[in-house]
Amino acid sequence: MIRILSVENMRKSDAATIAAGTPGRELMFRAGRAIFDSVNWKPPVAILCGSGNNAGDGYVIAKLLHDAEIACDLILLSEKFSEDGAYYYSLCKEAGIPSLTWDSSLNLSEYGTIVDCLFGTGFRGEVRDPAREAIEAVNRSSACVIAVDINSGLNGDSGMAETCVHSDLTVSVGSFQPGHFLNMAKDVMKAKINCDIGIEPVDRTYALIESSDLAELFQPRKNHSNKGTYGYTALIGGSKRYSGAIRLAGMANAAMRAGAGVVKLAVPDVIFTTVAPAVLESTMYPLSDDGNEMVFTEKEIAELVSNVKTVAFGMGIGTGEGAGKALEYLLEHYTGRLVVDADGLTLLSRMDKNRIRNAACTLVLTPHIKEFSRLTGLSTEEILNSPIAVAEKYAKENKVILLLKGPATVITDGETTYLTDTGCAGMATAGSGDVLSGILAAILGYSADPLLGTAAAAWINGKAGEAAQRIYGSISMTAGDTVASIPEAVLSVSEGYTQE
Numbered sequence: 001m002i003r004i005l006s007v008e009n010m011r012k013s014d015a016a017t018i019a020a021g022t023p024g025r026e027l028m029f030r031a032g033r034a035i036f037d038s039v040n041w042k043p044p045v046a047i048l049c050g051s052g053n054n055a056g057d058g059y060v061i062a063k064l065l066h067d068a069e070i071a072c073d074l075i076l077l078s079e080k081f082s083e084d085g086a087y088y089y090s091l092c093k094e095a096g097i098p099s100l101t102w103d104s105s106l107n108l109s110e111y112g113t114i115v116d117c118l119f120g121t122g123f124r125g126e127v128r129d130p131a132r133e134a135i136e137a138v139n140r141s142s143a144c145v146i147a148v149d150i151n152s153g154l155n156g157d158s159g160m161a162e163t164c165v166h167s168d169l170t171v172s173v174g175s176f177q178p179g180h181f182l183n184m185a186k187d188v189m190k191a192k193i194n195c196d197i198g199i200e201p202v203d204r205t206y207a208l209i210e211s212s213d214l215a216e217l218f219q220p221r222k223n224h225s226n227k228g229t230y231g232y233t234a235l236i237g238g239s240k241r242y243s244g245a246i247r248l249a250g251m252a253n254a255a256m257r258a259g260a261g262v263v264k265l266a267v268p269d270v271i272f273t274t275v276a277p278a279v280l281e282s283t284m285y286p287l288s289d290d291g292n293e294m295v296f297t298e299k300e301i302a303e304l305v306s307n308v309k310t311v312a313f314g315m316g317i318g319t320g321e322g323a324g325k326a327l328e329y330l331l332e333h334y335t336g337r338l339v340v341d342a343d344g345l346t347l348l349s350r351m352d353k354n355r356i357r358n359a360a361c362t363l364v365l366t367p368h369i370k371e372f373s374r375l376t377g378l379s380t381e382e383i384l385n386s387p388i389a390v391a392e393k394y395a396k397e398n399k400v401i402l403l404l405k406g407p408a409t410v411i412t413d414g415e416t417t418y419l420t421d422t423g424c425a426g427m428a429t430a431g432s433g434d435v436l437s438g439i440l441a442a443i444l445g446y447s448a449d450p451l452l453g454t455a456a457a458a459w460i461n462g463k464a465g466e467a468a469q470r471i472y473g474s475i476s477m478t479a480g481d482t483v484a485s486i487p488e489a490v491l492s493v494s495e496g497y498t499q500e
């Protein structure tokens, strides 16, 4: 796992490292040196500097470039310096490094590389002129853009920005922040790396899931096992209006490809014959219906879930009384792992919160941003501006595992938080969410730790989507193509498994 620190945690950890005896000036030198070593410099280089320590890193880089005889200019947007920044700036002046004052008539395309040291983690609020003007000029230039620590203008906790630098490479200093992954991050950084400069975190950190974290979960299976070893899974969904036969099938097939032992697909009787031909290895269960949606019958649901380790509930099931009662029944009586998605989330958002808090099962909710807005009553803007904080709060208060979808996925139980950043633009297509639910229901059937299992599902789903996009492209790929690529994603992990 790769450690991720909130902006506040990073600031406190910096301060603690300095208080423990490593001078800020030394940390700044380590940062500048690490960035200098990480980049393939195309001269001449322009280093755009703001007023804080982010600019200080830039002065260190300028001096190292100068010493290596790589031509560089400093371009200053402010006459203010941080204490450590002022020290390194004086070294640049002594060395005779050209120092220009930002002016909108400067032609940045004359430079081979632009280093963005306007704002780092100390940035707050909005970008105003002259920084706005400079950021727009950087984004128009043809130079290779290196962002120091984080792209200027981008919020380190949320990955949101009104205006920010678009980088070819972002070199984070110390540890990544959530803003390197969430929301807009993927669209504004072509690549990113982190340089360790010896700062140990003082507060709880988040973790980015890597392939190696999942190798044990996806280890090749033993000969001495059977379908029961990997869990029976029930998927409950569908209605006449939203039959979504192909999507339900995608979900069932995704669950099989993700390693479920047995998948039981339960749909209203009225669509049974449309769905059945599309599912290959799953067992079908007809549910009583009113000619459109399911009607709740305790006996049917109790029988369906009696021997299953996981249930996924909600896809296309509608929001009628029968589905609502079935969900209430599962919350109260089912003691396995219950994934609620789509219409199931709408039903949950109308329920008394105590039903969720007191659920007998391990409840896993998989909302996208609008569904999460309905669940929490927060606006989408409030969620986008602090995704981790609101996800952790909701999970903790309601005692659920929350998987919040987005360009990067947040998975949390309110105590431990994982991020996954697999996935691609082509997955914004009908049925993608159902595929994730299918994978998730399967993995929860055999993972010991449901939180890590949930993160694993998000990771595999994203990896499979990436594989599908490589073949079919972001415009043409479908959710079914993601299902077909699940084996490739799983194999990429299990091939890395080595028994201790």
Ligand SMILES: NC(=O)C1=CN([C@@H]2O[C@H](COP(=O)(O)OP(=O)(O)OC[C@H]3O[C@@H](n4cnc5c(N)ncnc54)[C@H](O)[C@@H]3O)[C@@H](O)[C@H]2O)[C@@H](O)CC1
Binding pocket: 014, 015, 018, 024, 027, 028, 029, 031, 050, 051, 052, 053, 054, 055, 056, 057, 082, 118, 119, 120, 121, 122, 123, 124, 125, 126, 127, 128, 131, 148, 149, 150, 173
């Ligand atoms: N000891 C440390 O704290 C270290 C920090 N390092 C660097 O220092 C950076 C953090 O430095 P700082 O906390 O000084 O902050 P920054 O350099 O990120 O920027 C803060 C400066 O920008 C101004 N500012 C903030 N928001 C603004 C806005 N909306 N419009 C205009 N001006 C605005 C502030 O007044 C302040 O002068 C990190 O990102 C990293 O690059 C590294 O040198 C490693 C060591």
Ligand SMILES: [K+]
Binding pocket: 054, 116, 117, 118, 119, 120, 147, 148, 149, 150, 151, 152
């Ligand atoms: K920056």
